[in-house]
Every structure is written in C-alpha cells, then in structure tokens.
Amino acid sequence: MIKRQFYHLGEYVLWLQKVFSRPEKFKMYYKETIRQIDEIGLGSLKIVFIISVFIGAVTAVQLSYQFGDSLIPTYYIGYALREMEIVELAPTITSLVLAGKIGSSIAAEIGGMRQKEIIDAMEIMGVNTQAYLVLPKIVAAIFSIPMLIIIAAALSIFSGFLAAVSFGDFIPSDFIKGLTSFYDSYTVIIMIIKSFFFSFIIITVSAYHGYFVKGGSIELGKAGTKAVVYSDIFILVFDYLIAQLMMG
Amino acid sequence: MIVAKNIHKSFGDKAVLKGIDFVFEKSKTNLIIGRSGAGKTVLLKALVGLIAPTRGEVWYDDIDFYKLDIKAVRKLRKKVGMLFQGNALFDSMSIEDNVRFPLDMFTNMSDKEKSTQVNSVLERVELGGVNNKYPSEISGGMQKRVGIARAIVMEPEYLFCDEPNSGLDPKTALIIDDLIKDITDEKQMTTIINTHDMNSVMEIGENILLLDQGKVVWTGDKDRIIESNNKFIDDFIFASPFLKNMKNKAFGLEQSD
Structure with missing residues (x-):
C-alpha cells in the first residue's frame, strides 16, 4: 500500500516535469488557456456564489449564537467572521467544492481522451500531450481560482452581514466596526497563497488520474472519484502546512 | 521503409512478441x-x-527509432x-x-x-x-x-x-x-x-x-496466399469449412467435411 503510494508520487513528479516543457506553439496553448479560463473560471461562478452566500450566512448565525449571551463585545462577530472567511473558509471550502466540480470533470475529460486513443493520436502527431493537455489548465486555474476565492470571501462576508443584521440582534454599525477592526493584510496574502497552491493541486492531481486511466468506464469513474478524494486530501494537508508555516 | 529487428515484448511473465523480424x-x-x-x-x-519493446530494434529507413531522444522522436x-x-x-x-x-x-x-x-x-x-x-x-x-x-x-x-x-x-x-x-x-x-x-x-x-x-509464421503477398499450403494460413484465411472447400475445389484437393 505505502509502496504503491510512493510509486504514484514518483510517477506524478516525473509526469509534472513533462507538463512543464516548452510549448510547441504558444498560439495553440494560449487559445486552450482562454478556453479553460472560460470553463474553470466563469463555469464555476454559479456554484461559488451559492456556497459562499450560505457559508457566510451560516457562520454569522452560529457566531452570533456562540457570542450572543457572553461578555464578548458584539462587534467581534464581524471581526471573527472576516478572519474565518479570509483565512480559512473561503479558500478551503471553495477549493474543496471546486475539486469536486473541476477535478472530476478534468479526470473524466482526459481519461476519456486516453480511452478513445485521442492522447495516443496526439502523441503520434508529435504533440507533448502532458504539456498541451495540462499546462493551459494549470495557467487558467492559477489565474481564475484565486479570483473565485476572493469573490467567495467578499460574498460570504456580505451574506454574513445580511444574515447577522436581518435575523440577529445586531445593528449594522456594530458589525461593520467588527469587520474593519484589527485588519491585517497578511491574512489576505495567506488566502492568495493558499489559493495558488490549491489551484495547482486540483488541476494536477485530477489530470494525473485522468491521464493514466486504464480499462473501461468503471475505471474512468474510479479515476474521477480518486481525483476528487486525493485533491481534497492534498488541499487539507497543504492547508495545514501553509497555516503552520505562515501563522504557526 | 520500416524494419523490425528481433522485436520482443512481454507483459510481466507473458511474452506477446517473440522475436519479430520483418521489412515493411x-x-x-x-x-x-x-x-x-x-x-x-x-x-x-x-x-x-506507443509501446516500447522489451528487446529489439525498429528502423525508419536509416534511423534507429528507439535510440532517439524525445525531441528527435517528436x-x-x-x-x-x-x-x-x-x-x-x-x-x-x-x-x-x-x-x-x-x-x-x-x-x-x-x-x-x-x-x-x-x-x-x-x-x-x-x-x-x-x-x-x-x-x-x-x-x-x-x-x-x-x-x-x-x-x-x-x-x-x-x-x-x-x-x-x-x-x-x-x-x-x-x-x-x-x-x-x-x-x-x-x-x-x-x-x-x-x-x-x-x-x-x-x-x-x-x-x-x-x-x-x-511469432511470424508466414510472409508473402495476396497472390501467394491462395496457393499456400501453410497450416496457419489455412487456419486463418480459410477458417470456415465453406472457404476450405472452395479452396480445395479450386485446386482439386481432397474436400474437408
């Protein structure tokens, strides 16, 4: 079992070396990158919008329940919500959800190409398939996912504000005072750094599972599942490592 | 012209190609x-x-394919x-x-x-x-x-x-x-x-x-197939009794059942 995991780790690293090769033709890679930005970025806006609105609202409601009868000043709810969303919830939850949406789709797309011999056909043409199929997705994800995460953070704070003010006993000025208190831009930097790492993990782990798929439709389904599961695991591991390194 | 020289390929213990020599x-x-x-x-x-042989050479005219680096292959x-x-x-x-x-x-x-x-x-x-x-x-x-x-x-x-x-x-x-x-x-x-x-x-x-x-069991062209008495050709090309009988009739050979 452990030997097998090390085998995959080694294969993944070697495969990544081929992914980062010089493109045969920049114009083709550029076109593919634009297409991927559309799919990964714009295509995920709706789901990011929905989860951020609810996560922000739920967090605000739960914080107000926790802090409600305590001696902690009420404006702390705004402060705590902002910190939680920026440092943890927006980057991590959004990335976990995107791993499910984008990761399974990438594994299925590349795995399907493998099964239909399209990857072999491209190899025969002389295309560096690792680079052509994966590099534009990485560039597109590193460009789009951090933006999605910034949008998610903003939306969840806003929805938290609406939830707290609408259904709680808070006056907007208290909440806004909390939101603007003790602001440290370092937390935003942590969020951006996390989003770069998570974008890279989602794309490469999913594409790796699709690229090396063997067998038929059952194996393709399993590759999709593995892509999501391993992306999620790596996201959480790196979430911890980044937190430890930057805040520990 | 492509030349296959002594191509062997195994998957685990199973030998799939056992020394193929042929000039295409x-x-x-x-x-x-x-x-x-x-x-x-x-x-x-x-x-x-697309599959590297376990042993052997493939020549594209005067180029030894499996000696090429990835750039030359592409x-x-x-x-x-x-x-x-x-x-x-x-x-x-x-x-x-x-x-x-x-x-x-x-x-x-x-x-x-x-x-x-x-x-x-x-x-x-x-x-x-x-x-x-x-x-x-x-x-x-x-x-x-x-x-x-x-x-x-x-x-x-x-x-x-x-x-x-x-x-x-x-x-x-x-x-x-x-x-x-x-x-x-x-x-x-x-x-x-x-x-x-x-x-x-x-x-x-x-x-x-x-x-x-x-293994290579027969080489030739379409004209030689008809008159070949090779057992593998018979088994492959004239696999059905109908075709076997047709061939035997055409060449005046003993009919099979």
Whole structure:
C-alpha cells in the first residue's frame, strides 16, 4: 500500500516535469488557456456564489449564537467572521467544492481522451500531450481560482452581514466596526497563497488520474472519484502546512 | 521503409512478441494479420513507439527509432500518420478543425494555406462539404475517412492503420481499403495496416506478415496466399469449412467435411 503510494508520487513528479516543457506553439496553448479560463473560471461562478452566500450566512448565525449571551463585545462577530472567511473558509471550502466540480470533470475529460486513443493520436502527431493537455489548465486555474476565492470571501462576508443584521440582534454599525477592526493584510496574502497552491493541486492531481486511466468506464469513474478524494486530501494537508508555516 | 529487428515484448511473465523480424516496404500496403491475441496491435504500437519493446530494434529507413531522444522522436513523428481503430477524433471539434489540428500545431502556414490543404485532403477522401459538421453527425465510414484525412494532412512518409475496417460493412470496408491503397501509391508512403479482415488481405495485401502467438509464421503477398499450403494460413484465411472447400475445389484437393 505505502509502496504503491510512493510509486504514484514518483510517477506524478516525473509526469509534472513533462507538463512543464516548452510549448510547441504558444498560439495553440494560449487559445486552450482562454478556453479553460472560460470553463474553470466563469463555469464555476454559479456554484461559488451559492456556497459562499450560505457559508457566510451560516457562520454569522452560529457566531452570533456562540457570542450572543457572553461578555464578548458584539462587534467581534464581524471581526471573527472576516478572519474565518479570509483565512480559512473561503479558500478551503471553495477549493474543496471546486475539486469536486473541476477535478472530476478534468479526470473524466482526459481519461476519456486516453480511452478513445485521442492522447495516443496526439502523441503520434508529435504533440507533448502532458504539456498541451495540462499546462493551459494549470495557467487558467492559477489565474481564475484565486479570483473565485476572493469573490467567495467578499460574498460570504456580505451574506454574513445580511444574515447577522436581518435575523440577529445586531445593528449594522456594530458589525461593520467588527469587520474593519484589527485588519491585517497578511491574512489576505495567506488566502492568495493558499489559493495558488490549491489551484495547482486540483488541476494536477485530477489530470494525473485522468491521464493514466486504464480499462473501461468503471475505471474512468474510479479515476474521477480518486481525483476528487486525493485533491481534497492534498488541499487539507497543504492547508495545514501553509497555516503552520505562515501563522504557526 | 520500416524494419523490425528481433522485436520482443512481454507483459510481466507473458511474452506477446517473440522475436519479430520483418521489412515493411516503401510504397506498399504492408499488412500485419493474425487471429485475435496474436500480437498484431502490440507489434503495430511497438513500431510506432506507443509501446516500447522489451528487446529489439525498429528502423525508419536509416534511423534507429528507439535510440532517439524525445525531441528527435517528436520530430520524426511529423513524418508519421496514424489511423486509429476508433478514429480518435476530437468530439468537440468540427471535421475541419480535427483535420487542421496538426497544421495549427506544427506549421507556420497562413490560415488560407491551411484551409486549402484541409479542403484538398478532405476532397481526396471524398468528404468535400462536411467541414463544419461534428464527428457525431457523420457515419462510421465517414469518420474513418476523416481519420485518414487527418493522418495524411501533414503529408507523412509512414502511415499506420489499426484495424481500419472494424465496425464497417463489407462494401464500405472495401472503399476504405482502396482509399488507403491509392493514397499509399500516390504519396509513395510506407503503409502498415493491422487487420484481421479477410477482404482487406485479399484486396490490398502487397506484403503480408502473419502472426501467431507472437511469432511470424508466414510472409508473402495476396497472390501467394491462395496457393499456400501453410497450416496457419489455412487456419486463418480459410477458417470456415465453406472457404476450405472452395479452396480445395479450386485446386482439386481432397474436400474437408
């Protein structure tokens, strides 16, 4: 079992070396990158919008329940919500959800190409398939996912504000005072750094599972599942490592 | 010309190819034939570099393929075209974009030149006017032709065809065979076809290699097949009692049951 995991780790690293090769033709890679930005970025806006609105609202409601009868000043709810969303919830939850949406789709797309011999056909043409199929997705994800995460953070704070003010006993000025208190831009930097790492993990782990798929439709389904599961695991591991390194 | 020298391939303990030596001649349709599981596809993939042999050499004219580094392999592959069993077309691209893909990726031709080249190969495979359709909108036979068009759009010197007739009716299969044969003659290519289609063997088999359990058991051309007394040929080509009797009748041999 452990030997097998090390085998995959080694294969993944070697495969990544081929992914980062010089493109045969920049114009083709550029076109593919634009297409991927559309799919990964714009295509995920709706789901990011929905989860951020609810996560922000739920967090605000739960914080107000926790802090409600305590001696902690009420404006702390705004402060705590902002910190939680920026440092943890927006980057991590959004990335976990995107791993499910984008990761399974990438594994299925590349795995399907493998099964239909399209990857072999491209190899025969002389295309560096690792680079052509994966590099534009990485560039597109590193460009789009951090933006999605910034949008998610903003939306969840806003929805938290609406939830707290609408259904709680808070006056907007208290909440806004909390939101603007003790602001440290370092937390935003942590969020951006996390989003770069998570974008890279989602794309490469999913594409790796699709690229090396063997067998038929059952194996393709399993590759999709593995892509999501391993992306999620790596996201959480790196979430911890980044937190430890930057805040520990 | 492509030369296979002592090609061995094993998957674990199972030896699939056991020392294949053969010369695939230029300007001829070279056929790899044999029963299912004989090693045809593995040999074809070893020749084209999709499966590395365990031992042996593959020479493209004076180039030892398995001694090349990855850059040189990719350069050589611009001279190679391949038609896949399942066609391997990009579902999300139109027919024109499918055929145009290698030109977009590897040439500095202008858009007009590319369009001219794409239209020319589509006309050559008798598919003029379908440029804007998608693979799912055309028949299996037409998809094969698109596959051929894409394989020859870069004007390759070597053409590989993996089971070009699979899934086609006999009439369409013959049309595809003739098309491959004509293109081979026109472009003076080295064409290697992996098939177990009897009609193909008798129609376009100019240089045939019969495999059985990973070994070469017969070589020759379509004219020599009929008169061959080779047991493997009999088992493969004249597998049915009907055909066996036909052959025996034709040559005045004893009839089988």
